[in-house]
Amino acid sequence: MxxxxxxxxxxxxxxxxxxxxxxxxxxxxxxxxxxxxxxxxxxxxxxxxxxxxxxxxxxxxxxxxxxxxxxxxxxxxxxxxxxxxxxxxxxxxxxxxxxxxxxxxxxxxxxxxxxxxxxxxxxxxxxxxxxxxxxAGLGMEPFDARFNGEHLHAGLSGRRVAIKLALLAGDIVVGAGNIYACEALFIAGINPRLAAAKLSRPRAERLALAVRGVLAQAVEAGGTTLRDFKDAHGVAGSFQMQARVYGREGLPCFDCGTPIRRIVQGQRSTFFCPQCQKR
DNA sequence: CTGGGCTCCTGTCAGC
DNA sequence: TGCTGACAGGAGCCCA
Known part of the structure; x- marks a missing residue:
């Protein structure tokens, strides 16, 4: 959760x-x-x-x-x-x-x-x-001022894993789990299967902004309540209303209308728009 | 060292 | 209605 x-x-x-x-x-x-x-x-x-x-x-x-x-x-x-x-x-x-x-x-x-x-x-x-x-193995905090495209790009270099899995691993930047990794990649227009090391520096810049942005937006929304998340006072979150791809398999992309696809990476579901996230 | 796959555990839901 | 299998927000560990 x-x-x-x-x-x-x-x-x-x-x-x-x-x-x-x-x-x-x-x-x-x-x-x-x-x-x-x-x-x-x-x-x-x-x-x-x-x-x-x-x-x-x-x-x-x-x-x-x-x-x-x-x-x-x-x-x-x-x-x-x-x-x-x-x-x-x-x-x-x-x-x-x-x-x-x-x-x-x-x-x-x-x-x-x-x-x-x-x-x-x-x-x-x-x-x-x-x-x-x-x-010990945790990456940088996404709201740390030092977290930027340069840091992300350096962390991804030499890695052959898919970019989505590199984000999930949490050793470059912490905090993005399955929902927000999918959302950040959509916002940045990056294919979740792209080999991590192949992400260009300018695109890493965009991804860093997307990761930080989506996490901040989700905090603002009180988090995501898919089933049972509540804060310590029992209040549910509402970010699920703003999700662009997560859990939307087969539904039209909000940007281009193409059906959202679900694939499996590392035994986890990945949702993405095959049109907006071509490469 | 990297990457892939398995595993922990319980609940829920779709399909037959 | 009841059973079975797939799947769920994480991440450490083992092996090639």
């Missing part, structure tokens, strides 16, 4: 409400992708700081009386966070897909994740321990 816009929308929707909250209790459901680690004691009585995002990860710093560290969260394919002010575990018993609950004095933070591809991992710091390891 969640690509960068959904994660950022989630972050913004609860960061202020949870900042300064004191941890009271931790509850775990079924195992997630990775084990939590030694969080339980460190969290006891800890205070939550400013929530950060890196790629599709969230970082909840916790300053504990004894130790200091934080929780690195990933929503996987089907995860979402809910923060309910004033709520507690007694009043809101966990459902079958609620696999992580953080009870604080300000309310209840809950991760719901039916497929359990998501994760919550305790780390002593963002740039040390498990968090550092998980974030």
């Amino acid at each position: 969640p690509e960068l816009p959904e994660v950022e929308v989630t972050r913004r929707s609860f960061a202020d409400a949870i900042a300064g909250a004191e941890v009271a209790q931790l509850r775990l459901g079924k195992p997630l992708r990775w084990p939590l680690g030694q969080a339980a004691e460190a969290l006891q009585g800890g205070r939550i700081g400013a929530v950060l995002r890196r790629g599709k990860y969230l970082w909840l710093p916790v300053s504990a009386p004894v130790e200091r560290g934080g929780l690195l969260l990933h929503l996987g394919m089907s995860g979402s966070l809910a923060f309910t002010p004033q709520a507690d575990l007694r009043g809101s018993p966990p459902g079958p897909h609620d696999h992580f609950d953080l009870q604080t004095d300000r309310g209840l933070l809950r991760l719901t994740d039916p497929r359990r591809f998501g994760a919550v991992v305790w780390s002593e710091a963002l740039d040390a321990g498990p968090a550092a390891k998980l974030l």
